[in-house]
Amino acid sequence: MNFSKIYTRIENKLKKLPVWFHLVILLAIIYILVCIYKQMLPVREGFIDQKENFVVKKGLDLYDDFYVNIYDQLFYRELSNIYEVGSIENITKPTTESNILVIGSGTGHIVNTFNEQNYNVTGLEESSAMVNYSKNEYPGLNFKVGSPVKAMTFNPGQFTHIVCLNLTFYYYKNKMQFLQNIYNWLKPGGYFVVQLVDKNKFDPVVPAAKPFVMVNPQSFSENRITTSNVVFNNFDYKADFQTFPNDFVQFREIFKDTTPGSNKVRENSHKMWIPQRQNVINMAKETGFITYAEVDLLMAQMEYQYLYVFQKPE
Template sequence: MSNFGKTLLFITVLLIIIVFFKSINSKSLTKEGYEQNNKFLFKTGDDIYDDFYVNIYDYLVYNNLKDDYETMSIINKTTPTSESVILDIGSGTGHHVAKLSEKDLNVIGIDISPSMVKKAKENFPQYRFSIGDALNKQEFPFNTFTHILCLYFTIYYLKDKRVFFDNCMDWLMPGGYLTVHLVDRKKFDPILPPGNPLYIVSPQKYAKERITKTKINFNKFVYNSNFSLDEDNNIAKFEEKFKFDDGKVRKQEQILYMETVDDILNIAQECGFILHGKVDLVKCAYEHQYLYIFLKPS
């Protein structure tokens, strides 16, 4: 086959894959149901995570390939056993807890959102989830866990990261592992998975300027989001808008406390952690995103 023929075949296969995933995504996005009483609704902070948002959350952000890759990387790097006790902070709709529990590991997930915990229990009633606050030192006794996870941007919702690392140090047994998801705040792709027209390739590689906006057509509303970063103040905003077919609008603003990776690593080490390892998530198509693994000294 000529080089032109090979190129044409590759483009054809790529287009088929894109159309296939787009059709799956379009079908899945017709499942939502929501009635908003007010013509305009604005939410911020923890109030965002109500039943409506939680019920569409997986459609917006869930990626099974990424979760599988993260789970196997954590297992390979930290070698948990049946004797391990694992805490997932910010467990959301429960997927990481489920994937680890399926490996016969002892896992509990906590989330500050009651709606998230309810949804996780609906998704995985056989596993353990509870409402909890990672900044509350009294949440767990000393030396409770062998492993603590803080994945998918959870750490950026925590303003006082020193308190977070101090608490994890207290809750971990000596020799325990803390795994934290961190990103290069200036380079990671803020487009949500269903809003990426290429699906398996980041459009950031081909854009002259960073793309920060996502648009998704749901069955009864149009979703738009935008990510903005204030580097000087280490603050990012993730603004979302839902415009319903009946003219009603819901807006919400998430504040992320986004220090640089180096600054966060320094805080962790000042709290006594040893940097044990790093996993680059580029292999699951999440470029400029990482899992940093810390060790509590024995």
Template sequence: MDKKNHNNTYRMKINNPLTSITNLYNKSSNWGKILFLVLLLLLVVAIFKPMQLQRKEGFEQQETFLLKTNDDLYDKFYSEIYDELVFNNLKDDYEVGEIINKTDVTSQSVILDIGSGTGHHVAKLKEQGFNAVGVDKSKSMIEKSKENFPEYKFLNGDVEKSSLFQPNSFTHILCLYFTIYYMKDKNAFFQNCMNWLMPGGYLVLHLVERDNFDPILPPGNPFILVSPQRYAKERITQTKLIFNDMEYTSNFSLDNNKNIATFEEKFKNTDTGKVRKNEHTLYMDTDNDILTMAQNNGFIVQGKIDLISVAYEYQYLYILIKPN
């Protein structure tokens, strides 16, 4: 099978079941939709209940209360539980499949994944035979990536520093899952990407409609393919969970006037009562303003991939190109 047919098959495997389920749900009566959601919830409970026995013990710390902010919060503790909070295999498969199909990924491509986290996107690309490397600002996340995928390459570095890579090093740069919003100086980021990309290279950028996207974390939504935001009178911004002997809560808040959002997480050890708080500061300009910054730095906006197919509504992967 040639590469093109292989990529199309990969994409179809993900899209077809999702499309069929979504169409069936949309065509159902109100009672049918309620029954569908109940059955889906029972299925989720049946899947995840056996996993309770495999859970790790809660966190340990000396302090009664510990506050961690942006760069400091991605430590060993957070890197160990990160996937339990945000990892979504279906989403990652869909993103990789769409990127391969829409950005001319070949065996000659050299792909950089910025903010590579625990390494899953790099691994999925490598498993299909493509040349990919991950970079992350957090040493603990890089260590976790290497633990997860020791055969692949992951680097620790700050992408806001122009000296991190040589000019014309990559055919593709990926910046996924809110990574762009941790960067205060986005112009420096776009300048660096323009410099590091080969002529005609692609920058794939994850952006959201900041006033509309769903900030509930995946394990906090039992319905998987249906966002509870559609049926809520007001936007739901909190996630509440109990896992690993911890009570977990998170909340997203946005200041439109300052273009700054705060994502706060609280972990409470149910045995000791000790609390850890993570405070993420997100520099959350509108998606249009961020795209304008990219264009002002020379990028051409070629298109976008809507993530609604995997229930990430109002979230997109924008495809930007460095001119030849």
């Protein structure tokens, strides 16, 4: 990749922009500096405690205390989350009588955002470390350890809304079982909101690794950027989003201890299955859902990512 060409393209485009846009860029830079400062804060649990020099974590094992404690620093996008929740509210019109389930609730922020609007909301996570973290962050909220592909996790007709954001849906290979459970857990007339992406077009760079907030580097790159690099105060982070000809995707994260004299390295290996969007729509229809709405997340700085709203018939 020729970074000098990319820089020249950005520079030429910025020169043509109005003064107000430069002010926005300045604010964005300040925001980035704040984010960098946060990344330099000490991490509560370090992988440097591992005995082996090289460790590979897979599946639920990678969601340990170390990873959970740095998760927000890598992935949290507050403005995007607010935009998504606002879109869901505008389309599905929940009330204080609604009962909302968030699948893949992570560190609890989406659950808290819904709760702030006085909705009844439950967060579901397969990782007990994630649930423990969420309960510590938001002690008054409801979080549950469980799997969306296990039918007995909830009762039939328990929820008015079920929400599945980020890439959570793609971590489950058996998507028909996933959708059937969602359908059964919803009340008649209930909504299932899922975030879908175009596998070969969306931006897989983790938020912490993006040099600009208001400008997407993908727009200035001849080739799609799939790698991420972030420097923390005691380790370096690298990630790579690897696609294959079929639906399979591997997201690899490498943590290298930078403590003097240490050679310790940790690798997280995430497996996902990302089919074409139309294939997911077809599966939802086969399950019994009606396609209710679609939201392009471009305004939330997530190009080629979408919210799909499916409704269970009355």
